[in-house]
Amino acid sequence: MNQELLDSFHYGHCTDAYKIFGAHIVHENVSGVRFTVWAPNASAIEVIGSFNDWNGYQHRMEKVSDRGIYSLFVPRLTDNYSYKYRIYTFDGQVKDKSDPYAFYSELRPSSGSIIYKLDGFKWADARWLKKRTKNFDKPVNIYEVHLGSWRKNGHYWYNYTQFIDELIPYVKDNGFTHIELMPLIEHPFDGSWGYQAYGYFSATSRYGTPKDLMKLINECHKHNIGVILDMVPVHYVKDDFGLRYFDGTPLYEYPNSHDAESEWGTMNFDLWKEEVRSFLMSATAFWCDYFHVDGIRMDAVKNLIYWGGNSDKGVNEGALAFIRRLNYHISTKFPGVMLIAEDSSDFPKVTHSTIDGGLGFDYKWDLGWMNDTLKYFKKDPIFRKHHHHDLTFSMAYFYSERFLLPLSHDEVVHGKKTIIDRMWGNYDQKFAQAKTLYVYMLTHPGKKLNFMGNELAMFREWDEDRPCDWSLLGNSRHASFLRFFKDMSFIYTSSKAMFEHDFDYQGFQWIDADNVDQSIYSYYREDEDHVYVTVLNMLPVGYEHFTLGVPYQGEYVEIMNTEKDIYEGCNMCNYFPLYTNEYGSHHLPYSINIRLAPFAGIVFRLAKEKPVKRRGRKRKEVV
Numbered sequence: 001m002n003q004e005l006l007d008s009f010h011y012g013h014c015t016d017a018y019k020i021f022g023a024h025i026v027h028e029n030v031s032g033v034r035f036t037v038w039a040p041n042a043s044a045i046e047v048i049g050s051f052n053d054w055n056g057y058q059h060r061m062e063k064v065s066d067r068g069i070y071s072l073f074v075p076r077l078t079d080n081y082s083y084k085y086r087i088y089t090f091d092g093q094v095k096d097k098s099d100p101y102a103f104y105s106e107l108r109p110s111s112g113s114i115i116y117k118l119d120g121f122k123w124a125d126a127r128w129l130k131k132r133t134k135n136f137d138k139p140v141n142i143y144e145v146h147l148g149s150w151r152k153n154g155h156y157w158y159n160y161t162q163f164i165d166e167l168i169p170y171v172k173d174n175g176f177t178h179i180e181l182m183p184l185i186e187h188p189f190d191g192s193w194g195y196q197a198y199g200y201f202s203a204t205s206r207y208g209t210p211k212d213l214m215k216l217i218n219e220c221h222k223h224n225i226g227v228i229l230d231m232v233p234v235h236y237v238k239d240d241f242g243l244r245y246f247d248g249t250p251l252y253e254y255p256n257s258h259d260a261e262s263e264w265g266t267m268n269f270d271l272w273k274e275e276v277r278s279f280l281m282s283a284t285a286f287w288c289d290y291f292h293v294d295g296i297r298m299d300a301v302k303n304l305i306y307w308g309g310n311s312d313k314g315v316n317e318g319a320l321a322f323i324r325r326l327n328y329h330i331s332t333k334f335p336g337v338m339l340i341a342e343d344s345s346d347f348p349k350v351t352h353s354t355i356d357g358g359l360g361f362d363y364k365w366d367l368g369w370m371n372d373t374l375k376y377f378k379k380d381p382i383f384r385k386h387h388h389h390d391l392t393f394s395m396a397y398f399y400s401e402r403f404l405l406p407l408s409h410d411e412v413v414h415g416k417k418t419i420i421d422r423m424w425g426n427y428d429q430k431f432a433q434a435k436t437l438y439v440y441m442l443t444h445p446g447k448k449l450n451f452m453g454n455e456l457a458m459f460r461e462w463d464e465d466r467p468c469d470w471s472l473l474g475n476s477r478h479a480s481f482l483r484f485f486k487d488m489s490f491i492y493t494s495s496k497a498m499f500e501h502d503f504d505y506q507g508f509q510w511i512d513a514d515n516v517d518q519s520i521y522s523y524y525r526e527d528e529d530h531v532y533v534t535v536l537n538m539l540p541v542g543y544e545h546f547t548l549g550v551p552y553q554g555e556y557v558e559i560m561n562t563e564k565d566i567y568e569g570c571n572m573c574n575y576f577p578l579y580t581n582e583y584g585s586h587h588l589p590y591s592i593n594i595r596l597a598p599f600a601g602i603v604f605r606l607a608k609e610k611p612v613k614r615r616g617r618k619r620k621e622v623v
Contacts, residue, residue, distance in 0.1 A: 012274030017282035022101030023115045032075035039247035040068025049083030082112035089248025105186040105202045111241040121214045125221035132336035139493040140447035143176040152467045160212035164219045175489025178226040198242035200283035228295030234303045235266040272318030288334040295338035302345040327360030351402040366403035369394040388516045404447040420457040432599035435562035439601030442492040443534040457481040484567040497527040531606040540598040549586030560603040572597035
């Protein structure tokens with residue numbers, strides 16, 4: 001047993017504890033399985049399973065460390081057997097526990113761990129991994145997916161491999177760059193969506209085997225699609241077979257119930273304990289190592305920062321030390337993996353380097369942008385002028401962090417309504433404004449995330465038991481909305497100005513942020529080759545002649561208008577290139593006169609003139 005690795009585990013700096021703990025198929029004179037577990041307060045431990053009729057009297061583990069490491073080698077044992085640890089506590093209790101480091105688990109309601117050989121999968125993504133970066137200057141357009149309800153075979157889940165032929169082409173066709181998978185760590189209750197888990201090293205058996213998942217991710221990489229995985233470092237399920245009171249004592253949770261009990265009816269990890277830190281850091285590294293994931297999205301970071309997620313209770317310094325350590329080690333070991341914080345707090349420096357006192361994340365969800373935006377679009381247009389700066393406020397703080405703009409699963413459940421149904425007005429007005437919202441989102445600085453179904457303009461809230469309403473695509477209004485979403489996504493991903501300078505001030509300039517009375521917003525983004533001007537009309541009032549200031553002279557071409565007839569709009573568009581006037585407007589040196597339809601979102605593009613390089617002979621100097 002690797003003593004250096006064990007020391008690292010106990011000191012709280014281990015990122016590969018899964019190489020020791022769990023059930024490993026090995027060859028020790030004869031092939032078999034070595035089981036290893038940490039349970040310092042147990043009086044004895046047995047391995048029970050389908051290979052010994054769940055009777056462990058012949059398979060008692062040996063205590064190999066005075067710090068509570070138990071191990072047992074079972075010769076001639078192979079994979080696919082179920083097992084648990086039978087733990088005898090010092091106070092006389094007997095607990096049958098799932099393996100915290102199991103690589104595979106039984107399907108609920110069963111809770112046994114399964115011996116599984118992870119090695120041997122033939123990856124074909126070396127080129128992808130070599131060129132992978134954190135994408136600071138690249139487009140990131142994420143499609144958030146719950147695998148259990150994207151599509152189904154009747155009442156049955158798809159296998160991981162079935163998504164290869166359907167999910168991957170769909171994601172590519174609609175302009176997404178990444179898929180974010182809601183938690184795949186094993187969990188007992190479907191309704192928790194994976195956020196109340198117990199098997200942190202175990203890809204859920206709902207959709208197949210771990211190698212089936214590897215195949216899906218491998219195929220994503222072949223098609224240049226990144227994969228982001230949700231992780232839950234805050235809390236875990238209370239179920240008796242899980243981590244709670246693992247060895248008869250609060251081993252993984254805080255020792256006092258006030259801190260241990262979470263607001264979700266689960267148990268909070270004791271993030272002051274070094275072995276727990278090593279457990280969670282190793283779990284994060286495990287998915288990067290064995291499954292080649294390209295990003296980790298950390299759930300409920302506010303609950304890491306503050307005790308109980310409540311700033312009034314104070315900062316949890318132990319949890320902050322843990323998250324800084326985790327982000328430092330993962331970024332060092334997997335430098336191309338994105339680390340994303342789902343954080344609703346205003347805690348500073350979430351995406352700053354740990355060396356500079358930050359938390360070390362690469363991106364932070366801009367939940368303020370999400371709340372302000374949806375609140376604004378819900379308002380009656382009559383009153384929008386009183387809330388005009390709900391939409392401009394994001395740029396007042398945007399450069400304090402590296403932000404990601406989310407319209408996630410949390411916004412389409414629990415009576416909140418779906419994105420399109422949050423729009424003010426009647427059926428037609430909702431579609432018009434939803435398109436304008438997405439023009440705003442996809443031209444605003446920051447990376448993007450949308451939950452499945454948003455692109456279909458679904459009116460039904462998400463239900464984990466039902467697939468997306470794919471039948472909506474038989475309706476021309478929804479089909480045209482998807483066409484718009486696809487076109488706008490490709491404008492985003494193919495236009496360097498929309499992402500190359502996301503996080504520096506040169507990447508965004510207001511043209512008019514203060515047109516309160518007309519509720520019209522305008523701004524531009526540029527790179528060395530092009531300028532993109534965005535205009536958003538938030539009222540049901542149109543203009544045949546609207547003067548708009550622009551920064552450069554030349555020919556402005558409309559490349560997106562949400563009111564085009566192909567998107568079932570009123571077709572009040574700018575059909576021909578617009579040439580600049582010599583007089584300026586909005587404090588800019590030039591202007592154009594545009595047609596602006598009610599509730600329209602428009603994007604214009606200008607190709608910059610490049611200086612002509614003159615060729616000629618170099619004149620010789622006379623000496």
